[in-house]
Amino acid sequence: MDPTSHLSVPPTPSPALSPALEPELWTAGLRTDEAADGRRRRAALAEHGAADATLAGVLGDLAERGARVLVTTIAGSHHRGTVVEVATTWVALHTARAELVLLRTAHIATIEGAGGPAAIVAASPIRTTGLAAMLDRCVELDMTIRCGAVVVVGELRSVGADVAAVRRGDGTLVQVSIDAIDEVVVPGASLRP
Incomplete structure (x- = not known):
């Protein structure tokens, strides 16, 4: 040749x-x-x-399209739903089980398209706030918080700059370091403005 x-x-x-x-x-x-x-x-x-893509950029694109996704965390949790809000360090999903799921982006292992019709996006899903501001919108809601192998279940009572107070079912008040939180699941919730 x-x-x-x-x-x-x-x-x-x-x-x-x-x-x-x-x-x-x-x-x-x-x-x-x-x-x-x-x-x-x-x-x-x-x-x-x-x-040049970033995880936050990919998630933001999926959120703007109202795409349904399957997100798997490094701990092995699977969450199927629609990305509703994204910031550089966290993402919020609404799942098919009517849960609000907050995930630290560093805790996300994979994102897959899950098919199904796209959700209607009413406002820009891109945020510049941190996880503390997101949690502050969930005060007085029951939730499961995962910090590595530690799981805290209860009602979110208050949120400070870097700590969240959760009251367990037995009345014990647990202070959770926001920097340690990997995943939050809030059953039956949607994001408050």
Whole structure:
């Protein structure tokens, strides 16, 4: 095989062709080469875009489209639902089981499209607040909080800058470090404004 065969070379005139057709053949060859170059450029740009992607950006795109997803955490939890809010360090999902799930993005292992119809997105799902601000919108709701292997179940009583107070069913008040929280599941809840 000729090592220069991939280079753009104007077609050589054929003795059987009239001289009037030679410019048309040369122009057609250029158009073919330009189209191939355009396809290569578009593929390179798409690949570059994927290389620059962030988890928060991917989640934000899914939220804006109202896409249904399956999120798996590094602890092995699976949550199927719609991404409803995203910030750089956390994401909120509404699940098919009518749960509000808050996940720290560093705790997310995989995200898959889950199919089904897209949800209607009423407002921008992108937020700049932290997990403390999100939890503050859930005060007085029952929830399960996971901090690694530690699980705290109870009613969220208050939220400070870096600590959340949860009252267990037996009345014990537990102070939970917000920086340690990986996952929060709030049954039957939706986000408060």
